[in-house]
Every structure is written in C-alpha cells, then in structure tokens.
Amino acid sequence: MVNPRNCYQNYNVAINDSDRTIYTYMGALEPRRENASYCSAGQLSPLLNDPHYDTIGVGTRVWLAGAHGHVYAEGTQHAGACERTADGVPMEGAGTLALTADMKQMRPEFVRGVSFRGYGVSLAVGVGVPIPILNPDVLKRTCVRDRDIMAPVVDYSSDYPQKTGRVIGHVSYEQLRGGEIEIEGCKVTVGSLSSYYKALEIANLLADEVRRGDFLLAEPNAPLPKDRAMKPLEIREKAS
Amino acid sequence: MSDTVTKKLMLFFPKCECEKPIIYHLVKDYDLVVNVYRAKVTPEEEGYLVLDVTGTEEHINNGMDFLQTFNVTINTTGKGVTRDDQRCTHCGQCVSHCPTGALSIGDGATREVVYNEADCIECLACIRVCPFGACSSAF
Numbered sequence: 001m002v003n004p005r006n007c008y009q010n011y012n013v014a015i016n017d018s019d020r021t022i023y024t025y026m027g028a029l030e031p032r033r034e035n036a037s038y039c040s041a042g043q044l045s046p047l048l049n050d051p052h053y054d055t056i057g058v059g060t061r062v063w064l065a066g067a068h069g070h071v072y073a074e075g076t077q078h079a080g081a082c083e084r085t086a087d088g089v090p091m092e093g094a095g096t097l098a099l100t101a102d103m104k105q106m107r108p109e110f111v112r113g114v115s116f117r118g119y120g121v122s123l124a125v126g127v128g129v130p131i132p133i134l135n136p137d138v139l140k141r142t143c144v145r146d147r148d149i150m151a152p153v154v155d156y157s158s159d160y161p162q163k164t165g166r167v168i169g170h171v172s173y174e175q176l177r178g179g180e181i182e183i184e185g186c187k188v189t190v191g192s193l194s195s196y197y198k199a200l201e202i203a204n205l206l207a208d209e210v211r212r213g214d215f216l217l218a219e220p221n222a223p224l225p226k227d228r229a230m231k232p233l234e235i236r237e238k239a240s
Numbered sequence: 241m242s243d244t245v246t247k248k249l250m251l252f253f254p255k256c257e258c259e260k261p262i263i264y265h266l267v268k269d270y271d272l273v274v275n276v277y278r279a280k281v282t283p284e285e286e287g288y289l290v291l292d293v294t295g296t297e298e299h300i301n302n303g304m305d306f307l308q309t310f311n312v313t314i315n316t317t318g319k320g321v322t323r324d325d326q327r328c329t330h331c332g333q334c335v336s337h338c339p340t341g342a343l344s345i346g347d348g349a350t351r352e353v354v355y356n357e358a359d360c361i362e363c364l365a366c367i368r369v370c371p372f373g374a375c376s377s378a379f
Contacts, residue, residue, distance in 0.1 A: 027333055028369050035336045112329065114371035124329070124371070179335060179345065191336030193371065195329040196351040 023118025042173030057220025069101020248318030
C-alpha cells in the first residue's frame with residue numbers, strides 16, 4: 001500500500017453557511033450552520049506531537065494498520081510554513097506524510113472503506129508513529145493537549161470551494177470534543193470523522209510492540225520540509 | 241389504577257394481514273396508548289411497524305394475545321435500527337446528527353460512541369451519515 005497523503009497535521013472544522021445541505025468529504029453539512037465536522041485526533045495525532053518534524057522524517061518507521069512500514073516522503077499538500085500558536089502548534093492544515101507498508105500484514109479492522117453519501121468513497125487507515133524522547137523539548141511537545149490545539153472554522157459552501165482563505169474563527173480540540181462549539185455567538189453541534197477511540201487503541205498497541213522489542217525505531221534519513229507553503233492548483237482555463 | 245409500563249415492539253405484517261386495522265383494536269379494545277415511530281408497506285405489500293405501547297401489564301399482555309391471533313410476527317426487542325459493533329470505529333460523526341442523543345459519547349476518556357436503543361426514534365439519520373455503514377435498518 002502506498003498512501004500519498006496521511007496524518008494531516010491539523011485540519012479545518014467545516015460548516016455550511018448556505019441554505020441547503022451540502023455533501024462533502026467532511027460529511028453532510030446542514031444549512032445555516034446547523035452542524036460542524038472536524039477530522040483530527042488532536043492531541044493523539046502524530047504530527048501535532050512533533051510540530052516541527054524534529055523526529056519524524058523520511059525513513060521513520062510507522063505502524064500502518066498493524067503492518068510495519070515507513071514514511072517515504074512528505075505527503076501531498078505538505079505545508080509546514082503555516083500559521084502557528086506561540087508554542088509552535090499549527091493553527092491550520094500543515095504537514096502531511098506519505099506512507100507505505102505491506103498490506104498483507106495489515107489488520108482489516110484498521111483498513112476501512114468509507115462512503116460519504118452525496119460525495120464519494122475514501123479509505124480510512126489507522127496510523128501510529130513512535131516519537132523517541134530525545135530531549136526535554138521533544139518531551140514538552142508530546143505533552144500537547146487538546147486545549148492547546150486550535151482549528152480554523154471554514155465555510156464549505158463558498159469560502160472553501162472558492163479558495164477565499166476566509167476563516168470564521170478558531171476553536172480548540174477540547175471544545176470540539178465537547179460536542180458543541182460557539183461560532184460568532186451561536187452554538188453549533190459538532191461531529192468528528194477521525195476516531196479518537198481507535199487512535200488511543202493504536203497508541204497502546206504500538207507502545208506494547210515497542211516495549212516488547214517487536215517494533216524497532218529508525219532514524220530519519222532526510223527531514224521533512226519545514227518552510228514550504230501550500231501551492232493550490234490554479235485553474236487557468238475553463239474546460240469547454 | 242395499576243402502574244403502566246411501556247413496551248417497544250417491532251411488528252411484521254405479511255401481505256394477508258396488511259389491510260386489517262389491528263392497531264385500532266389495540267387502542268380501542270385493550271386501552272393501550274400507542275406511539276408509532278416508523279411504518280412501511282413494501283411494494284410486495286408486506287408491512288413493518290415499530291411502536292411503543294403503554295398500558296397496564298395486564299392490558300399489554302391481553303393486547304399481545306390479540307396480536308398473536310393474527311399472522312403477525314412480534315419482535316419485542318424492537319430493534320428497527322441496529323449498529324454493527326464490528327463496523328463502528330467510534331468516530332462520532334453520527335452523534336451530531338442524532339436528534340435524541342441515542343448515539344452519544346459514553347466515556348470521555350476513550351471517546352467510545354454508545355448506542356442506547358431505548359432512546360432511538362428511528363429517524364434513520366445515522367444510516368445516512370455513517371461513513372462506515374455501521375448503522376442499518378431492519379426494513
């Protein structure tokens with residue numbers, strides 16, 4: 001299995017400002033901000049625990065759906081140069097990883113076909129990345145909590161497809177996990193797409209394998225780019 | 241007056257029983273309060289019905305005996321909407337779409353999604369939004 005984009009380091013919280021339901025890769029978004037959807041495991045997401053890519057790089061061994069694989073490159077749309085908090089935590093979608101592992105060693109439980117009504121299909125995979133505690137700074141960054149990670153709220157009816165870059169506001173993953181966020185004074189119920197439950201299970205499975213000596217760490221042989229910005233596809237000519 | 245109880249039922253009516261006013265008799269003759277969640281008649285003219293019946297234990301039992309005089313299949317576990325625990329990844333997408341909180345985050349630490357079937361009103365929103373196809377309907 002070769003996955004060109006996994007482990008998005010933070011991501012948008014999607015809402016719908018229009019007056020009809022839209023069907024997106026963030027799920028069904030009801031009109032007039034009736035619901036919101038987010039998709040990061042927050043404090044358990046690998047790249048949010050290593051925000052500056054100090055330990056995770058090309059060559060890092062990873063747990064991919066139960067198989068032992070590795071990071072073969074930065075993922076597509078990797079953009080480490082992004083808005084960050086004072087602690088260096090990205091406040092929007094930032095780094096991504098390109099991963100590979102032997103599918104025959106994977107556990108079906110962690111490789112799941114998904115279907116979004118009105119949008120299409122995708123694949124959900126479980127990923128664990130070990131972070132060696134090499135110094136106090138690395139340790140401090142792995143102690144990141146949901147309350148310290150902010151996600152941008154973006155309107156998927158117009159701003160996202162039209163790439164305006166407008167962010168309505170920021171909310172923390174602690175607020176998101178509470179099931180309700182406040183956007184411009186209005187309360188909005190919120191659902192997740194990434195499974196925190198499975199992320200916790202994977203963290204424990206990987207930790208057990210490391211302790212038993214079954215999972216061996218590898219030093220990266222090249223770093224992930226830190227200063228690359230997002231370069232979206234500009235459509236120059238309309239198809240006739 | 242003795243205490244009333246509420247029982248959730250799922251009924252299956254084969255074609256031959258579909259045109260009989262069975263629920264009317266439960267109300268009129270057995271003094272039961274009925275609350276229908278969902279009903280469907282298939283193109284083959286078979287009928288499905290999920291409902292609550294409320295009344296005294298005696299009235300409910302008599303009503304059940306009456307139902308059994310018809311060719312109606314009675315499922316007292318009333319599971320019109322089920323969740324496949326093997327398919328559910330506990331992502332929580334359904335939680336924001338569930339109007340009654342039947343699907344909710346149970347344990348704050350593990351973020352496990354629990355399904356309390358008793359609170360389900362069978363709106364079927366979870367079936368439409370679950371990316372993993374974990375929720376399904378009996379009919």
